[in-house]
Amino acid sequence: MAKYIIKRIAMAIVTIFAVATVTFFVMNMVPGGPFMSEKAISPQAQAALNEKYGLDKPLSEQYITYMKDLLHGNLGLSVKQRGRTVNMIIETKFPVSAKIGGIAILTAVLVGVPLGSIAAFKRGTAIDNIIIIFSTCGIAVPSFVVCTILMYVLSLKLGLLPTFGLASWKNYIMPVMALSFYPSSYIARLMRSSMLDVMGQDYMRTARAKGLSQMVSIFKHALRNAVLPVVTYLGPLLAYTVTGSFIVEKIFTIPGLGSEFIGSITGRDYPLIMGTTIFLATLMVIMNVLVDVAYKFIDPRINLK
Amino acid sequence: MKKMSLVLAAVMATGMILSACGGNKSTGPSAGGTTNSANGEATTPGGESTGGLDLAVQVGPNPETIDPALNSAADGANVIVHAFESLLIVDSENKIVGGQAESFDVSEDGLTYTFHLRDGLKWSDGTPLTANDFVYSWKRLADPNTAAPYAADMLGYVKGYEEAAAGNLDALGVSASDDKTLVVELSAPCVYFSKLVTHASMVPVQQAVVDAAGDQWCLKPDTYVSNGPLKMIEWVPGSHITFAKNENYWNADKITLNTLKFVLMEDANAAYSAYQTGEVSMIKDVPTEEIPALKGTEEFHVEPGMGISYIDFQNQKEPFNNPDVRKALSLAIDRDYLANTVMQGIGAPAANFVPRGVSDAEGGTFFEDVTRKNNGGDFFNVENYESDVAKAKELLAKAGYPDGKGFPVVEYMTNDAGYNKPVAEYLQSCWKEALGINVDIKILEWATFTPTRRAGDYQIARDAWSLDYDDPSNLLNLMMSTSGNNNALYKNPELDKLLNEANSTADVNEHYEKLHEAENMILNDAAIAPLNYRNEFWLQDTKLKGTWYSPYGYWFFQFATMD
Numbered sequence: 001m002a003k004y005i006i007k008r009i010a011m012a013i014v015t016i017f018a019v020a021t022v023t024f025f026v027m028n029m030v031p032g033g034p035f036m037s038e039k040a041i042s043p044q045a046q047a048a049l050n051e052k053y054g055l056d057k058p059l060s061e062q063y064i065t066y067m068k069d070l071l072h073g074n075l076g077l078s079v080k081q082r083g084r085t086v087n088m089i090i091e092t093k094f095p096v097s098a099k100i101g102g103i104a105i106l107t108a109v110l111v112g113v114p115l116g117s118i119a120a121f122k123r124g125t126a127i128d129n130i131i132i133i134f135s136t137c138g139i140a141v142p143s144f145v146v147c148t149i150l151m152y153v154l155s156l157k158l159g160l161l162p163t164f165g166l167a168s169w170k171n172y173i174m175p176v177m178a179l180s181f182y183p184s185s186y187i188a189r190l191m192r193s194s195m196l197d198v199m200g201q202d203y204m205r206t207a208r209a210k211g212l213s214q215m216v217s218i219f220k221h222a223l224r225n226a227v228l229p230v231v232t233y234l235g236p237l238l239a240y241t242v243t244g245s246f247i248v249e250k251i252f253t254i255p256g257l258g259s260e261f262i263g264s265i266t267g268r269d270y271p272l273i274m275g276t277t278i279f280l281a282t283l284m285v286i287m288n289v290l291v292d293v294a295y296k297f298i299d300p301r302i303n304l305k
Numbered sequence: 306m307k308k309m310s311l312v313l314a315a316v317m318a319t320g321m322i323l324s325a326c327g328g329n330k331s332t333g334p335s336a337g338g339t340t341n342s343a344n345g346e347a348t349t350p351g352g353e354s355t356g357g358l359d360l361a362v363q364v365g366p367n368p369e370t371i372d373p374a375l376n377s378a379a380d381g382a383n384v385i386v387h388a389f390e391s392l393l394i395v396d397s398e399n400k401i402v403g404g405q406a407e408s409f410d411v412s413e414d415g416l417t418y419t420f421h422l423r424d425g426l427k428w429s430d431g432t433p434l435t436a437n438d439f440v441y442s443w444k445r446l447a448d449p450n451t452a453a454p455y456a457a458d459m460l461g462y463v464k465g466y467e468e469a470a471a472g473n474l475d476a477l478g479v480s481a482s483d484d485k486t487l488v489v490e491l492s493a494p495c496v497y498f499s500k501l502v503t504h505a506s507m508v509p510v511q512q513a514v515v516d517a518a519g520d521q522w523c524l525k526p527d528t529y530v531s532n533g534p535l536k537m538i539e540w541v542p543g544s545h546i547t548f549a550k551n552e553n554y555w556n557a558d559k560i561t562l563n564t565l566k567f568v569l570m571e572d573a574n575a576a577y578s579a580y581q582t583g584e585v586s587m588i589k590d591v592p593t594e595e596i597p598a599l600k601g602t603e604e605f606h607v608e609p610g611m612g613i614s615y616i617d618f619q620n621q622k623e624p625f626n627n628p629d630v631r632k633a634l635s636l637a638i639d640r641d642y643l644a645n646t647v648m649q650g651i652g653a654p655a656a657n658f659v660p661r662g663v664s665d666a667e668g669g670t671f672f673e674d675v676t677r678k679n680n681g682g683d684f685f686n687v688e689n690y691e692s693d694v695a696k697a698k699e700l701l702a703k704a705g706y707p708d709g710k711g712f713p714v715v716e717y718m719t720n721d722a723g724y725n726k727p728v729a730e731y732l733q734s735c736w737k738e739a740l741g742i743n744v745d746i747k748i749l750e751w752a753t754f755t756p757t758r759r760a761g762d763y764q765i766a767r768d769a770w771s772l773d774y775d776d777p778s779n780l781l782n783l784m785m786s787t788s789g790n791n792n793a794l795y796k797n798p799e800l801d802k803l804l805n806e807a808n809s810t811a812d813v814n815e816h817y818e819k820l821h822e823a824e825n826m827i828l829n830d831a832a833i834a835p836l837n838y839r840n841e842f843w844l845q846d847t848k849l850k851g852t853w854y855s856p857y858g859y860w861f862f863q864f865a866t867m868d
Binding site for chain 1: 377
């Protein structure tokens, strides 16, 4: 297994390097630049800015400088958020997104897995139908609609929850609900179909036949096998969710990382585009490795090579 | 039953996690901020409660910078004007009054300004503030390494600016004859120099913190040392900036605020929700779809802003190198319909180029009123637009395109924000109906739009300008062939000469006379086509009093009270 992990890390480095390289050149091909406002700045000021951020150098040289800095863990200076480094932005904003995203995923698992399982056991009943309707809505309704409805009902009409900020635990309720609605629905659907599949397997019949109670057979045999597709889905989902959602952060005024992904692109903040992309790619690769390792623990038959 | 308990357990577990995370206030930048309840009460992290008002407002999203020298956006300026104060300030009646300076003298030739600072001025950290702080700050503004966007606009008249902008800072004609006296020498008379002094970029910054913290000095409260009514106590990027009363401010006794929290919202709908729940008492970003319902209510404010939206014709390329074609297209626009129907009354029809609210020579008079008097009316006939259309048709025929015959299909370029798209669609239909001209609309993303327009790579493009200070030259100078913002690429040596004269006379009346001439020249030549004057609109709790909006684009809250 150690060998396998080393191999995966080596592959991860190659992947991240490729992502960084492609992003670097593609973002520079897009027209526009970071210092474009309605008001033109003087040629001297433009030159001073280009020099400060190294934008006056040829692209190949900028690329080499960037890659060297990257190896030292230095993601550079944000061009738009004056005075802030990209490291600083990620360090302050990622924990905010990670906290909300982490709670949202936990909620999604705690809601989705039981719901999916119940739907499978009660297949064809009213409960099953209700869960299917709920999970279909969750997948079909976009998050800004969920956010707007939540805010309208819970803040404006009932006055129960604050509309912005993260000052108290109450502030977390709506963002977490909005973020977990889709994944909990998706997990419920995944869980339902894989549970149905598992329940039809011979070993389940054997378990029941040798006298195990329904609960024991479900928890000991069915759940463990049925949860594998959910684990596969959780890896990349976790990477996406903990890096924040642009829409949820914008609507609830949450100072998370999600808005930086979009903001850096519209503002042509080159170092921040690179930083956020590399950060997400790294998380994604780590999650995939973790998912593979988790397989091994859930299903000992799986052999990691 | 057993299965239902599973669901219950899941719900309970989620609830526990949520409450656990709320209790943990020490992690994450989110915790430890001010907590505003619905009635506007708050606790300050600093713990100083002076019994003043704790106010939360929304004036824009997270500012890119709140360094006075680097800022070029209204969001940043609104924060800066509360933290800092220049030598002169604009009061609630839009008059220029003493700020850090108690008084100032101008030499007879108009070339030397002497500012007398108030006694006992202090920075927010308690250290004394002297005339040398202004010398340092203005030189920093001129320094090419600062790359300040407003350097040339603000200091262009100061003697030695060109040399300073090239790196020789000592050449700048700013000096302190003693701790309380600042002497500024100009290279040419500037009749509106006192207005420039009020600008947010002209405030003093403390050399000690800038030297010590470099670019990062304005990120944290302990290094964001300021000299204005309020001082920063917290900035969580993307969330809020909170200010508290600055006890070291010379006029601190008058300040009614305990804290002021700028909630950094990006989304107008989110801002509107927070306003409706009472979490913020004033919002600048009102959702456009709510405006028809809000118009006429006491809480909805519309005030003229010193800005104008217009369209550029690419003056160097066919067919818009012909002034008759440009003028025909400009006259064919129904500006009243555009402002009041298409834009729901959020703009005001532009009858001339220089917007209303910009002053003229005499105190209290307005440039547009004088234009109207001089010309015997407005340039565009807003009320009776049919007569303008008739003229437009004649001009187009004169240019060789009767009823639009033979006129090529042209392209109108815009970015998609606010009313830009409906305006583009209106122009398309209006030019088709009135002149028989076919127009395509091209919508570009902002970061692509501005460089494309600047490069002249378009035929017709949307454009706009907000005046940086109350003098028409700030707008009219855009049309000079040397201006970096002359997106229409209009080149007229006669206009250049006229504006240069207006900009270097010591005679106030001559300054304005020449500017009126220049405005007429620009409109007669249809270098650009004005569309509408900008209005600023916002929502404000009717109980919130003592705030004011200045047409420079700033809101002032330091003297606010809540009934």
